Amino acid sequence: IRGRTQLVLYAPSDAEYIYGGEELDEQSGFDPTAPDFEKYPLARSATPHVATLQEGDIVLIPMNWWFYMVALEPSVALARNFINSRNSEAFYESRVQNDAQKNALIKLKQQSTTGISVQGLSDETQNPEDDPTRDLWQRVEEYKQKGNMEFGRGRYREATEAYTKGVDLVGEEMITAEAASGSGPLAVLLANRAACWLKRKQWQKALEDCNKVLRSGRIDDVAVKALFRRAKANEGLGDADSAMRDLNRVADIQPHNRDALYELDKYRSIMHRICVISNGTPEMRKKQRGET
Numbered sequence: 563i564r565g566r567t568q569l570v571l572y573a574p575s576d577a578e579y580i581y582g583g584e585e586l587d588e589q590s591g592f593d594p595t596a597p598d599f600e601k602y603p604l605a606r607s608a609t610p611h612v613a614t615l616q617e618g619d620i621v622l623i624p625m626n627w628w629f630y631m632v633a634l635e636p637s638v639a640l641a642r643n644f645i646n647s648r649n650s651e652a653f654y655e656s657r658v659q660n661d662a663q664k665n666a667l668i669k670l671k672q673q674s675t676t677g678i679s680v681q682g683l684s685d686e687t688q689n690p691e692d693d694p695t696r697d698l699w700q701r702v703e704e705y706k707q708k709g710n711m712e713f714g715r716g717r718y719r720e721a722t723e724a725y726t727k728g729v730d731l732v733g734e735e736m737i738t739a740e741a742a743s744g745s746g747p748l749a750v751l752l753a754n755r756a757a758c759w760l761k762r763k764q765w766q767k768a769l770e771d772c773n774k775v776l777r778s779g780r781i782d783d784v785a786v787k788a789l790f791r792r793a794k795a796n797e798g799l800g801d802a803d804s805a806m807r808d809l810n811r812v813a814d815i816q817p818h819n820r821d822a823l824y825e826l827d828k829y830r831s832i833m834h835r836i837c838v839i840s841n842g843t844p845e846m847r848k849k850q851r852g853e854t
Contacts, residue, residue, distance in 0.1 A: 563618075563640060564617060565635045565639075566633075566637065567631055568595075568612070568632050568634055569612070570612050571628065571629050572610060572627065572628040573611075574626040574628075577628060577718075578719060579607045580594075580604075580608050580628060581604070698731060699747070702731050702747050702751075705728030706725065706728050706750065708721075709721045709751075713758060718761040719758075722762070725751045725755040725758065726755060728747065728751045732747065732748045734752075749775045753784050753788045756768045756771035756775075756792075756795070757791060765798030775788035776788050776789065790808070790809070790821060790822060790825075793805045793808035793812070797838050801846060801850070
């Protein structure tokens with residue numbers, strides 16, 4: 563309304579790098595105007611979006627984005643949260659701290675006269691682990707669905723947690739038996755969790771989850787996804803040779819896989835290979851250059 567304000571935004575995918583929620587819920591101790599990279603080293607990987615708001619300017623900040631505002635001169639600003647049918651469920655979930663609050667919010671939504679409709683929200687779908695007497699496979703499926711929902715919202719840490727709970731219920735040691743039967747949720751959970759690790763730039767963890775899927779001997783769409791994601795994890799680790807090997811395997815299995823063909827096409831450029839190798843440790847860079 564009055565004065566100038568500097569605004570710094572971070573996407574939901576950068577939450578881990580700015581240590582969002584680690585010290586206080588829905589807050590970060592990282593100050594982008596005076597960055598302390600010794601205390602917050604991961605913040606170097608975050609991408610700030612900076613703007614200066616003038617008098618009369620209006621900015622709409624999407625849900626789950628992190629923001630930092632500082633007045634550049636004496637200022638007056640007005641902020642308002644908007645809840646609608648598209649974000650109401652996530653809004654309620656983000657504020658649930660315990661079972662009592664959860665039950666109160668469910669009753670509040672059921673009695674609401676605002677016209678906001680939140681369907682499918684119940685004690686079971688919010689915390690399927692709370693009732694161990696329920697069918698195990700139903701609970702695993704709910705964790706997978708919750709992980710998918712959080713991933714779609716860009717909440718990769720929450721998605722990782724949901725997939726992990728599903729994996730823990732089944733047990734990683736069941737991966738070989740699942741592959742032999744030709745069906746089961748474990749490989750999907752691991753492959754999906756690998757996608758989360760990639761978004762969070764946790765390359766080694768993504769690699770490990772993909773390896774678990776591929777060592778089971780599966781040959782299906784899930785295995786192809788694991789191969790592709792392992793290739794991207796290897797790129798993050800600076801292992802261009804392994805990345806290309808996995809991409810070529812994907813292309814062999816699915817000759818028309820657009821993602822694999824697109825990534826392989828990048829390797830026609832020597833600069834792309836150099837960029838990938840630069841991600842690695844000194845030992846990995848020597849290995850890629852054929853040095854001993």
